Amino acid sequence: MRNKLLSGTACAALCLVSFSGAARSATLDDVMARLDKIEKENAELRSKVRSLSAKPAAVSVAAAPAVTDPSKFKGNPVLHGSVATSPAPVPPPGPMIAGIPVKAGPLTPLIDNTTVTLYGSIDLSGDIFNPSVFDQGTKLGVASNISSFGVRVRHNLAPYGWEGMAVVAQLESQVDFASAPTERAALGTRDSYLGLEGPWGAIKAGKSDTPYKKSTAAMDPFTRTLGDYNSIMGNTGGDNRAEFDWRMNHAVWYESPIYNGFQFSALASPGQNYAKDNSDYSYGDAFQCNGASSRGSGSNFPGTGGAVAGNIGGNGCTDGSYGNAYSAALTYKNGPFNAIAAYELHEGVNRHGDDGLEPGLIAPVFLADGSQVLTGVHNEWAAKVGGGYHFNDGLGDLQLNAFYEWIRREVTAIEQPFNERSRDAVFASATQMIGKWAISGSYAHAFSSPGNPAMLSVNDPVLASAATLQGNLFANDASQYAIGARYYFNNWASWYVVASQLNQGPGAHYCLGASGHGYQVCSRDAANDTIGGATIRAATTGMTFNF
Known part of the structure; x- marks a missing residue:
C-alpha cells in the first residue's frame, strides 16, 4: 500500500513539470517557490503514509489514480531531476517507525526524513x-x-510531534563559467539560510x-x-x-x-559596523562594505578605490555603505x-x-x-x-x-x-x-x-x-x-x-x-x-x- 502511494506521488510530481506557457516564463524565484510547495506536499504525503501504516492490515486504501493528461498540470520547470524513473519497489531494509525507515542514533533510532534537492541555472x-x-x-x-548552483534541505518535524513544521536550509553559490572566479563564486555567496517553517509562515536567517x-x-x-x-x-x-x-x-x-x-x-539586517558613520566593513564581512559589490565600486578591497590609501579596513566605505x-x-x-x-x-x-x-x-x-x-x-x-x-x-x-x-x-x-x-x-x-x-x-x-x-x-x-x-x-x-x-x-x-x-x-x-x-x-x-x-x-x- 505504501509503495503504491509513493508511486502515485512520483507520477503526480512528474506531471507537475509538464510543459505550459506559464511555466516557461518562470523566474528563479518562481522556481524556488514551487519547489517549496512540492516539498510541503511531500511531507503531507509522508504523514498520510505513517497514519495508514498504523491502521489494521484489513484496512485497504486505493492507490493514487494515474494521471494521464500531464498538460493539465502547471509546475516547476526544473523539478524533473528529482523524479527520475525508479526501479521496481524494494522493501526498505532495517527497522521502521510508522512506515518510515529509521537509522541508529546516539541514544535512540532516528527517523530518516530529510529531503535534499540539488538545483541550478546556467x-x-x-x-x-x-x-x-x-x-x-x-x-x-x-x-x-549569474549562473548558480544550490543545495536545498528540508527536515520534516511532524514525526517528532510538530505537525506541519519543518527545518529548512539552503546553500546557493554563483558559478563563474565565463570569467575567472573570485570570492563572488565562493560557497554561499547567493541566497543561503537556515530557518523554521510552519502553518504560520517561515522565519529564516542568513543572506537573501x-x-x-x-x-x-x-x-x-x-x-x-x-x-x-x-x-x-x-x-x-x-x-x-x-x-x-x-x-x-x-x-x-x-x-x-x-x-x-x-x-x-x-527583512531586517543589522549594520554590524565598526565605525559610527558606517565607513568600515561590518563585523564578519572581511573587506566587504555594506551596499557594495564584491571588489566593486564602494568596496573596501585594496585597489578598488574604496579603501583609503589601499589599506584593508582603512575606513574607506564611503561610496554607499x-x-x-x-x-x-x-x-x-x-x-x-x-x-x-x-x-x-x-x-x-x-x-x-x-x-x-x-x-x-x-x-x-x-x-x-x-x-x-x-x-x-x-x-x-x-x-x-x-x-x-x-x-x-x-x-x-x-x-x-x-x-x-x-x-x-x-x-x-x-x-x-x-x-x-x-x-x-x-x-x-x-x-x-x-x-x-x-x-x-x-x-x-x-x-x-x-x-x-x-x-x-x-x-x-x-x-x-x-x-x-x-x-x-x-x-x-x-x-x-x-x-x-x-x-x-x-x-x-x-x-x-x-x-x-x-x-x-x-x-x-x-x-x-x-x-x-x-x-x-x-x-x-x-x-x-x-x-x-x-x-x-x-x-x-x-x-x-x-x-
Whole structure:
C-alpha cells in the first residue's frame, strides 16, 4: 500500500513539470517557490503514509489514480531531476517507525526524513556593445549572467510531534563559467539560510534577496541580460550597482503564508559596523562594505578605490555603505491580476566618497566657483507600487506589467544641490507568447534628480584629460529601451536574443548590466573617468539551462 502511494506521488510530481506557457516564463524565484510547495506536499504525503501504516492490515486504501493528461498540470520547470524513473519497489531494509525507515542514533533510532534537492541555472551569452565614449568603440564579450548552483534541505518535524513544521536550509553559490572566479563564486555567496517553517509562515536567517527586490523581479523579462531593468530601477545615482535591488548579508526575515491572495514578507539586517558613520566593513564581512559589490565600486578591497590609501579596513566605505537596513513587501494575486507594494530603508548611508571628506583623509571637493561639494551621511529609502495582468489575446498568452518607484536621500538644504540620489522612475514591460516563442519589450525611465555631485569628464578626445564639468549643472534623466525574443526548446532549456539602448541626459551616468550580468557596460574612458550623457547600446544572445 505504501509503495503504491509513493508511486502515485512520483507520477503526480512528474506531471507537475509538464510543459505550459506559464511555466516557461518562470523566474528563479518562481522556481524556488514551487519547489517549496512540492516539498510541503511531500511531507503531507509522508504523514498520510505513517497514519495508514498504523491502521489494521484489513484496512485497504486505493492507490493514487494515474494521471494521464500531464498538460493539465502547471509546475516547476526544473523539478524533473528529482523524479527520475525508479526501479521496481524494494522493501526498505532495517527497522521502521510508522512506515518510515529509521537509522541508529546516539541514544535512540532516528527517523530518516530529510529531503535534499540539488538545483541550478546556467546562462551564458555572447555580447556586442558600444558605450559611445571617445576612446572605447565597439567591443565583444562573453558573460556568465549569474549562473548558480544550490543545495536545498528540508527536515520534516511532524514525526517528532510538530505537525506541519519543518527545518529548512539552503546553500546557493554563483558559478563563474565565463570569467575567472573570485570570492563572488565562493560557497554561499547567493541566497543561503537556515530557518523554521510552519502553518504560520517561515522565519529564516542568513543572506537573501530583499522583499523589495523580489516583489517586482518577475516583471523584468530581460533579467540577468544587458537589458536588465536594474540599469535604472533600484539604482539611486547611476553607475554599476542598484542599491535597492540587493541581496543583504547577515539578515533575518519572515515570509507569511498566502491568505486570500495576499502574502507579506519583511527583512531586517543589522549594520554590524565598526565605525559610527558606517565607513568600515561590518563585523564578519572581511573587506566587504555594506551596499557594495564584491571588489566593486564602494568596496573596501585594496585597489578598488574604496579603501583609503589601499589599506584593508582603512575606513574607506564611503561610496554607499549603510548601517541597519529594513525591507518589506506586500503582494497580491487573484487570477490574472497581481499587485505589489514595497518599501526599503538604509540607515546612515555614507556618501563622503563624492565630497572627498573620508575619515582620516580630508580632501574636500570644490567647484570652479569656489563652492564646496557636500554629500554627508544620511538615510536613503525607496518605495514602489505596481501590478500586472495576464490574458490570452488570440495570439497566445500576453503578460503586462508596470510599476512606479520613488527613491529619496534625506539631505539638508545645503546638500540638496548635490543630491543625485533622490529621483522617481517608472517601468513597464510586455511579453507575448506565440507557440514556443516569447516576444518581450520593456521601458524604464529615471526622472532628473535635484543635483549631481559627480565630476563628469568631457566626451572629447582633446579636452577629456584637462576639462571637467560639474554634473549638477545638467539634467540627469535617462531612458532605457529593450526588446528581445526567447525560444523554449522545453521547460528547462531556451535560447534568447536581446537588444538594449540607454539614452541619457548630459549629467547622467547609468550603466547597462548594472545587476545580474557578468559585467557592466558603463560610459567610462580608458582612465576610468566617468563620461556623462553617453548613449550606450548593446545586443546579446545566449542560452539558459535550468535543472
